[in-house]
Amino acid sequence: MPSPPTNTELQARVRAFREELRKRGWAIGINAQFDQRWTSDDMDLIRSAATNLVELNSDAILAVGGRVIPILMELTRSIPIVTPGGSDPIARGYAESLARPGRNVTGFATMELSVISKMLETLKEIHLM
Numbered sequence: 172m173p174s175p176p177t178n179t180e181l182q183a184r185v186r187a188f189r190e191e192l193r194k195r196g197w198a199i200g201i202n203a204q205f206d207q208r209w210t211s212d213d214m215d216l217i218r219s220a221a222t223n224l225v226e227l228n229s230d231a232i233l234a235v236g237g238r239v240i241p242i243l244m245e246l247t248r249s250i251p252i253v254t255p256g257g258s259d260p261i262a263r264g265y266a267e268s269l270a271r272p273g274r275n276v277t278g279f280a281t282m283e284l285s286v287i288s289k290m291l292e293t294l295k296e297i298h299l300m
Contacts, residue, residue, distance in 0.1 A: 206224065206227060214238065233253045240254060254279070
């Protein structure tokens with residue numbers, strides 16, 4: 172997490188994520204391990220935390236933030252890096268294309284620029300009604 176552990180919004184998201192894992196049968200300490208790293212803006216701490224997570228050889232790493240993902244991409248090409256949101260994964264170099272990412276980063280984009288023209292078209296249609 173690219174924030175201090177005092178960030179209440181991200182803490183709430185982490186709790187929700189862990190709860191959803193539990194609902195789907197993933198019990199922390201039984202069949203799942205959950206290692207958190209809170210880094211704030213300290214790039215040395217971010218690199219150290221990312222290195223530590225990669226050394227754990229996890230099945231997947233959930234990563235948040237434009238500063239974190241490129242470092243993880245440098246450190247591993249085999250562990251899946253899952254990002255819960257972001258913008259334009261192709262322009263940022265996380266994926267080669269939406270249909271075939273081609274790298275070990277996957278997840279969701281909060282805004283994909285290629286759909287903006289379709290959004291505008293839909294707004295025009297609504298306005299003309």
